[in-house]
Amino acid sequence: DADVTQTPRNRITKTGKRIMLECSQTKGHDRMYWYRQDPGLGLRLIYYSFDVKDINKGEISDGYSVSRQAQAKFSLSLESAIPNQTALYFCATSWTQGRGQETQYFGPGTRLLVL
Amino acid sequence: QKEVEQNSGPLSVPEGAIASLNCTYSDRGSQSFFWYRQYSGKSPELIMSIYSNGDKEDGRFTAQLNKASQYVSLLIRDSQPSDSATYLCAVRAQGAQKLVFGQGTRLTINP
Numbered sequence: 001d002a003d004v005t006q007t008p009r010n011r012i013t014k015t016g017k018r019i020m021l022e023c024s025q026t027k028g029h030d031r032m033y034w035y036r037q038d039p040g041l042g043l044r045l046i047y048y049s050f051d052v053k054d055i056n057k058g059e060i061s062d063g064y065s066v067s068r069q070a071q072a073k074f075s076l077s078l079e080s081a082i083p084n085q086t087a088l089y090f091c092a093t094s095w096t097q098g099r100g101q102e103t104q105y106f107g108p109g110t111r112l113l114v115l
Numbered sequence: 116q117k118e119v120e121q122n123s124g125p126l127s128v129p130e131g132a133i134a135s136l137n138c139t140y141s142d143r144g145s146q147s148f149f150w151y152r153q154y155s156g157k158s159p160e161l162i163m164s165i166y167s168n169g170d171k172e173d174g175r176f177t178a179q180l181n182k183a184s185q186y187v188s189l190l191i192r193d194s195q196p197s198d199s200a201t202y203l204c205a206v207r208a209q210g211a212q213k214l215v216f217g218q219g220t221r222l223t224i225n226p
Binding site: 040 | 164214
């Protein structure tokens with residue numbers, strides 16, 4: 001079984017709709033992240049969470065919200081989807097290590113198309 | 116200036132040759148550096164991490180870090196067609212809580 005799972009894997013929605021992307025992990029990691037990837041722009045951080053009570057904005061959080069329901073679950077919501085939110089979305093996890101040494105493990109991604 | 120910059124490519128290398136991928140960063144206080152490989156349509160996977168100046172070797176891969184010049188590179192020896200992918204450089208600044216990714220370099224190994 002995959003350690004980091006994302007649902008759905010593909011989603012087509014219409015402008016103005018609210019949608020939720022879900023991420024679950026069985027790695028026991030405390031840190032979870034949501035990124036979006038657009039062609040030529042690399043990975044950009046949307047939100048991150050270091051434990052259930054900790055939520056932080058990334059560089060492109062506008063138009064998104066998150067919920068950390070449990071250590072293993074981190075959901076990303078688009079309150080009112082717009083076409084420029086069409087992208088590939090990745091969830092990632094890591095665990096707290098000293099001295100900046102950290103490996104992030106990525107889920108398989110969710111391909112979102114907003115019409 | 117972008118925080119982490121990579122040549123987007125595509126970089127084309129013949130099979131068996133050495134592929135050299137470069138990454139520069141703007142924050143002189145950066146302390147942790149990572150190379151991820153991403154196949155088309157797949158998620159990134161970590162292939163190398165490096166934290167101190169010099170070279171770090173792992174099989175056919177060598178990461179090189181030069182903090183004075185603010186660059187990190189990845190060498191792939193004996194390149195194979197299966198190495199064809201996009202390579203992402205990621206950097207963590209000292210005291211920072213998150214990674215900053217470059218835009219990635221697309222590498223093609225030609226048989």
